[in-house]
Amino acid sequence: MTAQYLTALALVAIGGACIATQAVVNGRLSTHVGDPVTATAISFIVAAILLSVIVVARGTVPSAAALSTVPWWAWIGGALGAFYVFSTVASVGTLGVLTLMAALIFGQVLTALILDAVGAFGLQVRDISWTRILAVVMVAGGLLLSRV
Known part of the structure; x- marks a missing residue:
């Protein structure tokens, strides 16, 4: 196994740990705000702010021309992610x-x-x-x- 492969494996394993932790944290957030959809929205707002700062700091803001070439289906990732987060927020307390x-x-x-x-x-x-x-x-x- 190459160093690149092992690094990728480690990153994904850490990402998996983040997913398990995120479910619990967002579930708690839902308890405090009283609604899983609101908790999901808050989670995405925080993520959007953080990622926007990182993109700007790295200087990797895409041009309008680059964005215009993105296939339609590539834009649904956020919606899929929102459903994923909502499903975990709504289910972690039960499951x-x-x-x-x-x-x-x-x-x-x-x-x-x-x-x-x-x-x-x-x-x-x-x-x-x-x-x-x-x-x-x-x-x-x-x-x-x-x-x-």
Whole structure:
């Protein structure tokens, strides 16, 4: 394994820890503000401010010409993220963090299998194999075990 690969793996693992922590923190925020949609909006406002400062500080603000070439579907990431955050805020108190994360991961790997198989959004097509199906089944098993 290369240093670049290990760095990417470490970043994703830390990102995963952030996701689990974010669910709890945003769930608490929802309790305090009294509404999961409001908590989601606050979370995104804070993120937008932070990221805007970083983009400006780095000098990577895209031009209008560059933005005009973005395909329509590339603009829905924020809406997908908003639903993700809302779903965790609304569910963490009921499911607990472990089951919530297991359900998220199950949804992610099942969708990833399909997106890879069809080459969605310009991805390289990756065949569905028995090992990839087994990976999805094992995550489903983990989801079921998280409730035992």
